[in-house]
Amino acid sequence: MRYLSCILILSVVFCSACSRALPHAVQTDEKIELFPDYRGVTIPCNIAPLNFKLKTPAKAILLLTHGDVQVRIDSEQGAFQIPQKKWKQLLVASTGKTVEVELYVCQKDQWLRYKPFQIFVAKEKIDPYLVYRRIAPGYRMWNEMGIYQRNLEDFTETAFLTNKQTNNNCMNCHSFCMQSPDRMLFHQRMTHAGTYILTDGKVEKLDTKVGEKISALVYPYWHSSGRFVAFSTNDTKQDFHLWDENRIEVFDSKSDVVVYDVEKQEVFTSQVLSSEDNLETFPTFSPDGKSLYYCSAPTKQMPESYKEIKYNLLRISFDEKTRALGTKVDTIYAAEREGRSAKFPRISPDGRYLMYTLSDYGNFSIWHKNADLCLIDLEMLQTDYLEKVNSGDVESYHSWSSNSRWIVFSSRRGDGLYTRPYLVYMNEQGKMGQPFLLPQEDTDYYDFSLFSFNIPELVKGKVEVDTYKLIELSKYGKPHTIQMAN
Amino acid sequence: MKGKTLLFWSLVFVALCFFFKTFAFYTLQRQEEVQLFLPIGSALVAKLWIPGGFCSIVGQALVQYYPYGMTVLFVNALFLCLIGFLSFLLFQKIASRSYNLILALFPVWALAKVHVSPFYVLDGTVGIALLFLFLYGYVLIRQERLQVLYGVVSTCLLYLLAGQIVALYGLLLFTVTFMLGQKRWYYSLGVCAFDLLLTFITIRFAINIPLTDGIYSERYQESQLQPDSYIYYVWIRFTALVFFLLLVCFVLKSFSWDKRWTKIGITFFFSLLFSFFFFFNLPDQEEILNNEMDELVCLERQQDWEAIIRKYENKRPSNYIQLNYLSMALAQKEVLGDSLFHFEPKGPQSLLTSWDRTYYTSALLSDIHYHIGDISLSESYAMEGLTLAKRGGSPRMLQRLVEICLIREEWDLAAKYLHILHQLPTYRSWAEEYQSCLYKPESVRQNSAFANKKLLKSQPNSLLCLLTIDRLWMELLSASENNRMVIEYLGCSYLLSKEMDSFKNFLLAHGKETLKGQWLPVHFQEAVLVLATSDPAILQSISVRPEIVDRFKQFQQDIRQAQRDSNGLAQLHRKYGHTFWFYYYCRNK
Numbered sequence A: 001m002r003y004l005s006c007i008l009i010l011s012v013v014f015c016s017a018c019s020r021a022l023p024h025a026v027q028t029d030e031k032i033e034l035f036p037d038y039r040g041v042t043i044p045c046n047i048a049p050l051n052f053k054l055k056t057p058a059k060a061i062l063l064l065t066h067g068d069v070q071v072r073i074d075s076e077q078g079a080f081q082i083p084q085k086k087w088k089q090l091l092v093a094s095t096g097k098t099v100e101v102e103l104y105v106c107q108k109d110q111w112l113r114y115k116p117f118q119i120f121v122a123k124e125k126i127d128p129y130l131v132y133r134r135i136a137p138g139y140r141m142w143n144e145m146g147i148y149q150r151n152l153e154d155f156t157e158t159a160f161l162t163n164k165q166t167n168n169n170c171m172n173c174h175s176f177c178m179q180s181p182d183r184m185l186f187h188q189r190m191t192h193a194g195t196y197i198l199t200d201g202k203v204e205k206l207d208t209k210v211g212e213k214i215s216a217l218v219y220p221y222w223h224s225s226g227r228f229v230a231f232s233t234n235d236t237k238q239d240f241h242l243w244d245e246n247r248i249e250v251f252d253s254k255s256d257v258v259v260y261d262v263e264k265q266e267v268f269t270s271q272v273l274s275s276e277d278n279l280e281t282f283p284t285f286s287p288d289g290k291s292l293y294y295c296s297a298p299t300k301q302m303p304e305s306y307k308e309i310k311y312n313l314l315r316i317s318f319d320e321k322t323r324a325l326g327t328k329v330d331t332i333y334a335a336e337r338e339g340r341s342a343k344f345p346r347i348s349p350d351g352r353y354l355m356y357t358l359s360d361y362g363n364f365s366i367w368h369k370n371a372d373l374c375l376i377d378l379e380m381l382q383t384d385y386l387e388k389v390n391s392g393d394v395e396s397y398h399s400w401s402s403n404s405r406w407i408v409f410s411s412r413r414g415d416g417l418y419t420r421p422y423l424v425y426m427n428e429q430g431k432m433g434q435p436f437l438l439p440q441e442d443t444d445y446y447d448f449s450l451f452s453f454n455i456p457e458l459v460k461g462k463v464e465v466d467t468y469k470l471i472e473l474s475k476y477g478k479p480h481t482i483q484m485a486n
Numbered sequence B: 001m002k003g004k005t006l007l008f009w010s011l012v013f014v015a016l017c018f019f020f021k022t023f024a025f026y027t028l029q030r031q032e033e034v035q036l037f038l039p040i041g042s043a044l045v046a047k048l049w050i051p052g053g054f055c056s057i058v059g060q061a062l063v064q065y066y067p068y069g070m071t072v073l074f075v076n077a078l079f080l081c082l083i084g085f086l087s088f089l090l091f092q093k094i095a096s097r098s099y100n101l102i103l104a105l106f107p108v109w110a111l112a113k114v115h116v117s118p119f120y121v122l123d124g125t126v127g128i129a130l131l132f133l134f135l136y137g138y139v140l141i142r143q144e145r146l147q148v149l150y151g152v153v154s155t156c157l158l159y160l161l162a163g164q165i166v167a168l169y170g171l172l173l174f175t176v177t178f179m180l181g182q183k184r185w186y187y188s189l190g191v192c193a194f195d196l197l198l199t200f201i202t203i204r205f206a207i208n209i210p211l212t213d214g215i216y217s218e219r220y221q222e223s224q225l226q227p228d229s230y231i232y233y234v235w236i237r238f239t240a241l242v243f244f245l246l247l248v249c250f251v252l253k254s255f256s257w258d259k260r261w262t263k264i265g266i267t268f269f270f271s272l273l274f275s276f277f278f279f280f281n282l283p284d285q286e287e288i289l290n291n292e293m294d295e296l297v298c299l300e301r302q303q304d305w306e307a308i309i310r311k312y313e314n315k316r317p318s319n320y321i322q323l324n325y326l327s328m329a330l331a332q333k334e335v336l337g338d339s340l341f342h343f344e345p346k347g348p349q350s351l352l353t354s355w356d357r358t359y360y361t362s363a364l365l366s367d368i369h370y371h372i373g374d375i376s377l378s379e380s381y382a383m384e385g386l387t388l389a390k391r392g393g394s395p396r397m398l399q400r401l402v403e404i405c406l407i408r409e410e411w412d413l414a415a416k417y418l419h420i421l422h423q424l425p426t427y428r429s430w431a432e433e434y435q436s437c438l439y440k441p442e443s444v445r446q447n448s449a450f451a452n453k454k455l456l457k458s459q460p461n462s463l464l465c466l467l468t469i470d471r472l473w474m475e476l477l478s479a480s481e482n483n484r485m486v487i488e489y490l491g492c493s494y495l496l497s498k499e500m501d502s503f504k505n506f507l508l509a510h511g512k513e514t515l516k517g518q519w520l521p522v523h524f525q526e527a528v529l530v531l532a533t534s535d536p537a538i539l540q541s542i543s544v545r546p547e548i549v550d551r552f553k554q555f556q557q558d559i560r561q562a563q564r565d566s567n568g569l570a571q572l573h574r575k576y577g578h579t580f581w582f583y584y585y586c587r588n589k
Helices: A002-018 A084-094 A468-477 B003-023 B023-035 B039-049 B053-063 B069-095 B101-113 B124-140 B144-179 B185-207 B211-215 B218-223 B228-253 B260-280 B285-301 B303-309 B320-332 B336-343 B359-372 B375-388 B393-407 B411-423 B430-436 B441-446 B469-479 B484-497 B500-514 B520-530 B546-564 B568-576 B580-586
Strands: A027-028 A042-044 A052-054 A059-066 A069-075 A098-107 A111-116 A117-122 A129-135 A143-153 A159-161 A168-179 A180-189 A192-200 A201-209 A220-222 A228-240 A250-259 A266-267 A276-286 A291-298 A313-317 A330-333 A341-347 A353-359 A372-378 A382-384 A395-400 A408-410 A420-425 A452-459
Touching: A042 A111, A042 A420, A052 B520, A059 A084, A059 A372, A069 A084, A129 A168, A143 A168, A168 A220, A168 A452, A180 A266, A192 A468, A201 A468, A220 A276, A228 A276, A250 A291, A276 A341, A276 B303, A291 A341, A313 A341, A330 A353, A341 A395, A353 A395, A372 A395, A395 A452, A408 A452, A420 A452, A468 B185, B003 B023, B003 B069, B003 B101, B003 B285, B023 B069, B023 B285, B023 B393, B039 B053, B053 B124, B053 B144, B069 B101, B069 B124, B069 B144, B069 B228, B101 B124, B101 B228, B101 B260, B124 B144, B124 B228, B144 B185, B144 B211, B144 B228, B185 B211, B211 B228, B218 B228, B285 B303, B285 B320, B285 B359, B303 B320, B320 B336, B320 B359, B320 B484, B336 B484, B336 B520, B336 B580, B359 B375, B359 B393, B359 B484, B375 B393, B393 B411, B393 B430, B411 B430, B469 B484, B469 B500, B484 B500, B484 B520, B484 B580, B500 B520, B520 B546, B520 B580, B546 B568, B546 B580, B568 B580
Parallel strands: A027 A111, A042 A117, A250 A276
Antiparallel strands: A059 A069, A059 A098, A098 A111, A098 A117, A129 A143, A129 A452, A143 A159, A168 A180, A180 A192, A192 A201, A220 A228, A228 A250, A250 A266, A276 A291, A291 A313, A313 A330, A341 A353, A353 A372, A372 A382, A395 A408, A408 A420
């Protein structure tokens, strides 16, 4: 027993000798440059570690503290990779509260202690998966691309489908029914063209050319019942600017909105949604399925009048039982009166808020530096221009998490060209947190990546699909043709 | 190794170096610019865990040094000699015969031919070299059970290092075991089945291009932007060739090798067969032309404009790409307007070829527009080039984008590209040089490398589809009147398309002022005389050198004479083929 006590005492002494003391440091009020900059952000309690680095490499120590729980990371070059297990412990302890972040940096043999900052840990979880297309921001051509699903609780990224196995074709517009991984669709273009609908692991390939009028279905949005999908049909052209701060211009010379009935495999529309005088696009069902939102602008001579095209945000009713589309049009955003152009309406799953993108003109906001996000409280009918969320560069596509508390949006604020996904918290009163860049395991990830993240969609789980079968169907499967309803 | 064998393979090495220097030096060198190989620890480790990642790393790591000296020759010749020598050792194991040296040349030459193709990459050869190394290790083992163990271990290793080639390894391993006449040759069937299973698993459960895609035609492979399936195409055909050679060794093993005439006869037969194989696989015209065109790119990158012009002094350019490079070189030397018609251009595309959605034309068009000072178009083609480069990007296009971002004052984007280039050993010093310009607009403006290159002020309706290229160049000229490159390109584009009214307007608006104190370029003066035939007043505002005026008078007499003579056009061409007059009056658009 005496020996055991001695061993125990020695162990304690040894261990305490091992715990590293913090260096003697001079306090500084200067602001140190971090990438990604997570100062003051609000994060979900189930997010992967917020790895970051100092923009100017230096020997540094990071302390993450909440109450008694402290995580210390020492780094020779100022790149901090936080161990996942310790990070999770920290999040569990600090849920609904804050984590204090303290940095010690050694510069010219002198340790400096920077003013601590805080990270707010929200109680509400974010949907655990983020699905996006990764593609180089090319002008006319593409090469490597793929649709990937990233587990937000760690750093695992798996390919849903890459074009390496589908003869370098184009794939786009993945869309989920109410954030469900079991019901989704996406398109493939050029080789193996078609719209692919996945329902509970089963895949169906559709040839969406309907008669002379519809060559392909484009921007999709699922009805909450899973029975309908609203699509736009667009005759889209792309060109680029010779002298402008924006590089590319994408515009429609024609577009309509149609609704696809998954059960009957037919599409239907109405005069309101497919008039010759207007360009209708970006359809979105309300979560209760009773309304269809869309954007519409008067048809003009294109491309000459591309800067005069400004989209209104409109709403009509929809009856899922009778498939009746309303004829009374409510204007949510009046482009002529307000002076800008609205796109990508997305309603929070609780039905309370509508987020959309505003830019000076046109509909392809990812190439418009003045594109910003906007929020409407559908109950109070108040608009919030989201100054805390927007930046001086592009903010464009966005989607909600299933609990309506988290939003992912794409932005080019990093370097002005490569689109990256940012996550932002919104509380029940519609107040936004500070957005933060999707964390990556490697702190150099974004520096070396020459890809953009397109159409970030939050999903409640991992999409399970037999990729081999999907590829086989894509390459050799005969597509179902769809009909226009009478 | 015997001295004779060493001498033989040394000679093969020299011959291969000579072959690559003659037919593929520049094609191989250009592989460097269509890959973005980042030697970063974490990325390399992640890649190593992907089956075949090792080959990709070794291939790309070596290719990045291709532009330096003779590296490209040594690396390729060395790999082919290694593969040839290992095949020779394998053949010797089946039956030790002197003709095996000739047989071993077949795979070497087959691979040499493949290396000339711009669609093939070194990774494939690294994979084949590994396959042969493991295969030779297998036949060195005498104990059958040990062989099986080695077979399984080598399979796993080869799978990790080279990927799906393991299926072909299994087939060759079984063939060799059978041909060596081992009692329990069927053991190797198990190893072969294991190899095939691994490949099946890779295809079935991973997102990879399947080995079986290599079965399709060469044209199919060339249409794929990723090099993987072209590698598989080569692997499958190469394995079939080796299988056939092993079969020959096996069949001839039963022939008596004592008789002198048998030895001479068989050796002569194989020599003859190899000669046919050699001539059949010589690089074709397209591959030779590719190499020539790639030489132009290399000369352009070195800014050796005189060398480009010299190339065509006695030989006319045969296509638009060559004409584009030549025009660019002439413009750089400020003699485009004096000499363009010496090289028999063929319409406006001689200055700017049409974009054919390839990396090659993207890079070319980006360079031409950049030199002219047309930043937006240059950027658009550089972005296309970056996207179309077959292996993750192009450092050359990144360099161009850095320059453009600095001109556009997009510092963060320039910093990102420079950071990437800084990781590449062969671009580090370039990146360091340009890093000094970051966030310093004054430093960019004062840098002579960016003279005449600026983004035009924002204007309404700036879409390319709403403008013509000459309108753009006019704008550039208005913004920077001493941009001689634009003057020459714009003037020559009018002359090549025979748009004389536009040329006249251009001259009256810009030509006189911008070339103040200098004579107009010779072809412009020639064109003024053509204009003067319908509008003599133009000679009052634009002067033409008297000797050109005299020569034009002579030309007018000679062309009338030529119309009466059946051989007149040829005579006229000899005398005036290098003038705008001949192009204007005697050539169709």
